[in-house]
Amino acid sequence: xxxxxxxxxxxxxxxxxxxxxxxxxxxxxxxxxxxxxxxxxxxxxxxxxxxxxxxxxxxxxxxxxxxxxxxxxxxxxxxxxxxxxxxxxxxxxxxxxxxxxxxxxxxxxxxxxxxxxxxxxxxxxxxxxxxxxxxxxxxxxxxxxxxxxxxxxxxxxxxxxxxxxxxxxxxxxxxxxxxxxxxxxxxxxxxxxxxxxxxxxxxx
Numbered sequence: 736x737x738x739x740x741x742x743x744x745x746x747x748x749x750x751x752x753x754x755x756x757x758x759x760x761x762x763x764x765x766x767x768x769x770x771x772x773x774x775x776x777x778x779x780x781x782x783x784x785x786x787x788x789x790x791x792x793x794x795x796x797x798x799x800x801x802x803x804x805x806x807x808x809x810x811x812x813x814x815x816x817x818x819x820x821x822x823x824x825x826x827x828x829x830x831x832x833x834x835x836x837x838x839x840x841x842x843x844x845x846x847x848x849x850x851x852x853x854x855x856x857x858x859x860x861x862x863x864x865x866x867x868x869x870x871x872x873x874x875x876x877x878x879x880x881x882x883x884x885x886x887x888x889x890x891x892x893x894x895x896x897x898x899x900x901x902x903x904x905x906x907x908x909x910x911x912x913x914x915x916x917x918x919x920x921x922x923x924x925x926x927x928x929x930x931x932x933x934x935x936x937x938x939x
C-alpha cells in the first residue's frame with residue numbers, strides 16, 4: 736500500500752481508479768472509501784490530493800481536456816495548411832471525447848447529474864481554452880489570405896459551438912453512432928464550416 740501511496744503519479748492512479756468506479760457505480764454511488772479501496776491506499780491519501788469526491792470527478796474531466804489540448808496544440812503547430820489544421824482539430828475535439836466515454840453505459844450528463852452546475856462551468860472553461868487554440872490557426876489563415884472573418888476568437892467560439900452538437904454529453908455509448916459515423920458527420924460539418932470561412936479566390 737505504501738509503495739502505491741508514494742508513487743509520483745499517484746494523482747493519475749487515483750483518477751484512473753475513479754474512471755473505473757464511475758463506469759461501475761456512477762458518481763452518486765461512488766464513495767471516497769470505494770476509491771481508496773480501488774487504488775489500494777488509505778482514504779487519507781486521497782484527501783492529500785483531492786478535497787472531495789466532486790473534485791475527483793471534475794479533475795478526471797480536466798485531465799482529459801489537458802491531454803486533448805496538448806494534441807490540439809501539436810496539430811496547430813504543424814506545417815499543414817490552416818484549413819487542414821482546423822479540419823483536423825475539429826475532428827480531434829469530437830473523437831477524443833468520444834473515445835474517452837467508452838467505459839460508460841450512461842451519458843456524461845446523466846452520470847454527473849449531481850454536480851451539474853460545476854460541470855457546466857468546467858465545460859465553458861474548456862471550450863474557451865480550445866477556442867483560443869483554434870483562434871491562433873484562424874488568425875494565421877487570415878494573414879495568409881485563406882480565411883476571411885472579423886474576430887478570430889468569436890469565430891473560433893462559433894466553430895466550437897457548432898461541433899459541440901456532436902460531443903458525447905447527452906447520449907450514452909449505446910445511443911451514440913458508431914465511431915466511423917461520428918467521424919463522417921464531424922468531417923462533413925468541419926468542411927461546411929471551413930468553406931464558409933474561405934476568402935474569395937483563396938487557394939489552399
